[in-house]
Amino acid sequence: MSNDFSDTLDSDGTLADPDALLAQADQKRTARDWTGAAELYAAFVGQRPDAWPIIVQQGHCLKESGQPAEALARYLAAEALAPEDADLQLQIGHAHKILGELHKAALAYARAVALDPGNANAWREASATSEWLTLHAPRPGGEALDAEPEEPLDAAINDFPPPDDLSAYGPEAATDMPEDAALLTLAVPPAPEAEAMAAPAAPESAGTRLQLVLDVTDLLDYFNGARTPTGIQRVQMGIVSRALSESADAEAELRFAAYDPADLAWHPVDGAGFTALVALSAGGSDPEEPAWVKARDSLSRKVATAPAFDFAPGAVLLNLGNSWGFPDYFRALRAVQQSQGVRYIPFVHDCVPLIVPEHCLLTLVQDYARWFGALGLHAHGLLCNSENTLRDARQQLGRLLPALDLPARVIRLDADPRGVAAPTGSTTLSALRALRPGESFALFVATIESRKDHLLVFNAWLQLLRRHGAAKVPRLVCVGKEGWHAEAALNLLRNAPELQRHVVLLPRVSDLELAALYERCAFTVYNSYYEGWGLPITEAMAHGKVAVTPRHSALVEAGGEAAVYFTPQSLPDLQEKLERVILDREFRAAQEAVVRDKGKPRSWSAVKDEIFAAVSALAREPARPVEQRATLRLGQHYRARRMMRTRPDLQSALADAVRDGPHWYPAEEWGVWTKGGTATLRLPLPEGAADAPLRLYLQLRPPPVEASIVVRCTAAENTFSQFELDLETGRDSTFMLDLPPAGAANILQVELDSGSGTDLAAMSLPDPRCIGTGLLGFMICRQDDHAARLAFLEQQSFCQPTA
CATH class of the missing domain: 3.40.50.2000 (Glycogen Phosphorylase B;)
Known part of the structure; x- marks a missing residue:
């Protein structure tokens, strides 16, 4: 389609009357001008986005003009608005059949029967294609059988006709149906409601399916301050809108979520609300338009009040945008990686802040450098939009972790931007x-x-x-x-x-x-x-x-x-x-x-399919936790503060990665506060380091009142050292803790127990937080490494802990 709107504009630049557009479209359809009719139907839908029968008509015209993939996309868009329409499921099935997607065609036909058991056409198509449900179903390994029905498609009709009175065959009477028909009806549930598209119910076989969670945090965050998208937002809108409007992948359970730094958790995103917001973004530019503000704020409230997202074991968190502006994103990620085995796959759009930092804001360069430094420690694999970006990413990662061979796939963004989302509401140009x-x-x-x-x-x-x-x-x-x-x-x-x-x-x-x-x-x-x-x-x-x-x-x-x-x-x-x-x-x-x-x-549908295939392949790669990618360097001073460097730095990334659990505030330029309670440092040690006695130096900042802190050191879940440290008000102190050998353990866990912490609001301080101890940095070395100890000690003042 050309999307040439020149024939649909009034003299003042507004779109023509929708009834006139519809009449013109019908005339072109009668004259078999399929392309012209499809364009005019599209213009009509731009003004009446809820008119799903016209979306279907647009799909018919596209199919007749030799564009079955585009027709299918319109049918699926209509399905989101009319999930209970059986005839629409028939059209979806026909489009899948033309495209050779036989298993999906059979599912659509079966859904049509389930929605309207009295529909003879639905029964005929479902009967003819029932074997495709097994012949073309994906195998457990992800492959599909290639066998075709022995008879031609038009002749492959089962012997059993639909009964005379199909109205009797409700779900409770399924056992009275012919055996194949009952299985066909029960095999496919009705199409989900649009409201539930973001969180589809898992089928009985969900244990064998990959849960693919699309992180749309930065897109929602962008919409809080702007309406018209730029490049990265346009890419996400293209991919996500296709994922929302098209049928589910048999190999993956697709979900949508957004990260909230307030509780270090992702929350489910409502698919219908998100679709409406994308459509409003496509159809207007005024960020203060009431319809836009209402839709945006409504979705934000739903996300904020939803419970924390429940990641399935082994789920993949796919970030198609960016996450470098969100505090403690990777700390939250480590929590779900450790508890649920979540794999994180980011889409790297470019390395511009590292290649040409002079053309970026300094804060952006610093944020990106911190994000990229953590990328090699946390990503399960990478998606890149070009071979050039992949080369840049590998070069930058190679400087940080030369031994890391992170699997990656290139997904070219050569996609047609037209038709990403049908505009909503009154539209002017x-x-x-x-x-x-x-x-x-x-x-x-x-x-x-x-x-x-x-x-x-x-x-x-x-x-x-x-x-x-x-x-x-x-x-x-x-x-x-x-x-x-x-x-x-x-x-x-x-x-x-x-x-x-x-x-x-x-x-x-x-x-x-x-x-x-x-x-x-x-x-x-x-x-x-x-x-x-x-x-x-x-x-x-x-x-x-x-x-x-x-x-x-x-x-x-x-x-x-x-x-x-x-x-x-x-x-x-x-x-x-x-x-x-x-x-x-x-x-x-x-x-x-x-x-x-x-x-x-190509279409955004093709890009989306390639991404999902690449993610499925990357998901089969073995997971590697942080401690298997990099360990602390003995004798290295690690600063806990929020680094303001313009290049990725492994030491800074490790200093951030060792903060574990919920009892930390985001890092600041001086260091980082604990929240009270027990804050944990998870220190990955080089192989064999714990065989000998170690010395741990902790640089701590007290809260505004005198306090003490209990430090427990554990390895392999066994506490082998405990210290009580007295903190002097108004003075940063460095404590030296001697640790006995921990044996074969490669993780040293240090728990900083500040009790209930200090309520700053109760002290009439403007900061409303309850804080525990502040951490400025740490260093760990062998007790007999005199050079490392001397280099660190020369600049410190110390307090002796009581063992």
């Missing part, structure tokens, strides 16, 4: 009012920040205007909000009036408006100092448009043979390529033909 009727323009979609180097593009446009005149140079439409380090580009724009008149800035554009801009533009420009993929290039090619972009990083993977490349940071070469695309119409037409031939994207 107000962004198009900035354009003149019928004008030719170039499109640049990117946040206005130094990494996207709008300055180079603006300079090129200014030179083109001065060389060829405004009449021959199209206007440049820049879609994206202002980001960091954008002053140079914006200053040029403010100080060059001729450029000002030829550049249009659109900071807030909905997905629907963006699709219309892509469709109407003459070509696109996408500049950047470095990219993990380059989603705007894929989006441009999906609309058949040429993309002019630099030849570096993953942009050559995104553009392939279809993009027009210029030498990175070369103003003359960029000008030359732009002149050719603008002035040489034959060249641009030829390149557009290359785009149609070589740049055709």
Whole structure:
């Protein structure tokens, strides 16, 4: 589908009357103009998103135009709105059958029978395909049988016809049915309600299925401050919306969850509410629109008040976005890894903060460095969006853990952005009012920040205007909000009036408006100092448009043979390529033909399926706990504070990873408070280290009142040393604890028991917390390692504990 909305707009830029759209669509369908009818039905659904019968009509037209996969996607979208409609299940079954997905087709037909036992068509199809439930069911190892029915599909009909009076066959009378029919009806439950899509009931065989939990924390967090998505959010919306709208994977139980730092736990996310929020994001750009605010806040309340997510043993937590901005994410992850064996698989979109940190905010670089340092200790495997990103990730991990061979898969983001979510509510294309009727323009979609180097593009446009005149140079439409380090580009724009008149800035554009801009533009420009993929290039090619972009990083993977490349940071070469695309119409037409031939994207459904297949494969890899990946270095001083470094650091990651359990606050720049009660340090030791006597140094900070703390050291669940330490008010102290040999143990567990802690609010202090002891750092070494002891002791002041 072209998503060309030019025929559906009124003169003021609003969408045409929905009844008129529907009448036009019906006319095109009668004339067998399937593609035109499908487009008009899509425009109608954009204004009436609950009109599931029209979504079905759109699916019919797509199927007739030779697009069964796209038709299936629309049927499944309608199913979310009408899960009890038996005829819709028939259509889903037909689409699966055309695509060769015979097991899924049989399931759909069986569901149709369960929903409407009196439907003769449903009985006929279900009878003909009942053997596919076993012939094409996945084996325990994940493989499917390849056997086909001996008879042709149209002739493979069982001998038993539907009985004359099917109304008698309710669930309580299933034993009176013909044997195959009873099994067929009972084998497949009715389609789940949309409200339950995020948490489907586990079948009896759920013990053999992988629980796949999609972490949508950062997407929900992004929606708290913005509505129009950028690259990483768009990727998640594409994948998650397909996962929500399409039928369940036979090998995996799909769930959705969001992390809450307040209780160090994930909470289930309601699928219907999440789908509605994604649709509202696609259909509008105003973050204060009442419908948007209501849907966002309602979902947030549901997530916040839901009980903690119940991870199944061996579940996979898949993070398609990022988690580097959330306090103690990895401490919460370690808890479910230890208790439930949860495997963590992040999607690495890029290593930009480590490759070109000068083009990022300092706080982002620091957050990313901490996150990446912990990645090698906690990730079960990686998904990367390009070969370039995978190389970067391996290089960075190799500096931290040279011996770590973390399994990884590349998932290219060459997906068609159209149809990610049907827009909801009244939809206007107000962004198009900035354009003149019928004008030719170039499109640049990117946040206005130094990494996207709008300055180079603006300079090129200014030179083109001065060389060829405004009449021959199209206007440049820049879609994206202002980001960091954008002053140079914006200053040029403010100080060059001729450029000002030829550049249009659109900071807030909905997905629907963006699709219309892509469709109407003459070509696109996408500049950047470095990219993990380059989603705007894929989006441009999906609309058949040429993309002019630099030849570096993953942009050559995104553009392939279809993009027009210029030498990175070369103003003359960029000008030359732009002149050719603008002035040489034959060249641009030829390149557009290359785009149609070589740049055709796949569907988000295909990307989603590839991700789930990759995750299933990675889930079969053996799990490796933190202590098997890295151990503490004897004699190394580990600081417990929140590091502000700009490079990943293994020592900082280990210092954070040893904090275990719920009795810790997030680390601060000085160190970290315990919460009172018993806070645990889980210290992984090098092999054989515990055979000899050890010495542990603890740097502690007292609460605002005098306090004492009990320190218990255990190995292999046996307490072998205990100390009572007196803390002096207002003074940080270092304590030296001599430990006897612990034998073959490779984990030393140190429990800091602060009793009930100190209630700061009760002391009339503004901090409402109840705190125990503060930890500044620690060091452990052999008692006979005099060099290590001397290096550490020279800068310390000590208190002698009472054993």
